[in-house]
Amino acid sequence: MNKYLLLAVLLATLGACGKSGSDASSSGTTSDSAAVKAIDFVTTQDGTPLKIDVALFATPSAKEFLATGKNPYIGNDEAIAKGKKVFQMYSCVACHGGHAEGAVAPGLIGPNFKYAKNATNKGMFETIWHGTNGGMGAKGIGLMDPTDPKNGITPDETLKIIAWIRSMGTGITGNE
Numbered sequence: 001m002n003k004y005l006l007l008a009v010l011l012a013t014l015g016a017c018g019k020s021g022s023d024a025s026s027s028g029t030t031s032d033s034a035a036v037k038a039i040d041f042v043t044t045q046d047g048t049p050l051k052i053d054v055a056l057f058a059t060p061s062a063k064e065f066l067a068t069g070k071n072p073y074i075g076n077d078e079a080i081a082k083g084k085k086v087f088q089m090y091s092c093v094a095c096h097g098g099h100a101e102g103a104v105a106p107g108l109i110g111p112n113f114k115y116a117k118n119a120t121n122k123g124m125f126e127t128i129w130h131g132t133n134g135g136m137g138a139k140g141i142g143l144m145d146p147t148d149p150k151n152g153i154t155p156d157e158t159l160k161i162i163a164w165i166r167s168m169g170t171g172i173t174g175n176e
């Protein structure tokens with residue numbers, strides 16, 4: 001019996017990429033958060049694993065991004081308009097310029113990036129969330145301000161900022 005169970009688990013693991021609903025054998029069927037399908041984030045500093053509380057991915061679009069690494073707000077005018085506001089609110093504009101074209105800090109519109117991974121939305125998300133070693137501070141909520149765990153940008157806002165940045169750019173959607 002155990003042998004078959006092990007085999008079944010192995011097969012399920014190997015072929016798992018689609019639905020995850022059927023292998024939630026240990027915890028029943030209802031627990032949403034236990035079964036969250038999440039991509040693996042890494043830091044831009046050194047590529048080590050970056051843990052982000054999945055509960056912060058609170059909107060449908062943020063959840064979709066968490067599952068797929070694709071930014072659903074690309075090309076969405078409403079999200080882009082909000083992203084522009086957040087870009088201004090968090091002073092990105094002071095360093096990167098009003099059109100993300102670059103100022104004291106590099107431009108963000110590509111096609112060339114200091115960190116090549118920023119051509120993807122997952123990569124740019126990681127950079128904004130956790131910063132770099134070269135003068136870009138972490139902006140993710142709980143990371144931006146060590147004295148205030150509520151300060152910083154949410155995942156949903158980060159995706160909107162990225163959608164705005166891509167809209168200023170050279171045709172890169174970041175979702176390829």
Ligand code: HEC
Nearest residue numbers: 090091092095105113114115118128132133134135136139
């Ligand atoms: C105090 C100035 C400053 C602010 C404010 C700032 N940045 Fe930056 N940012 C930098 C610098 C400097 C770099 C280059 C980092 C490096 O070389 O490691 C950078 C790099 C980046 C990169 C990577 C660019 C590339 O070519 O790979 C992204 C994306 C980025 N910033 C987005 C943002 C966003 C979005 C905000 C606002 C939430 C923001 N930054 C706020 C200074 C800033």
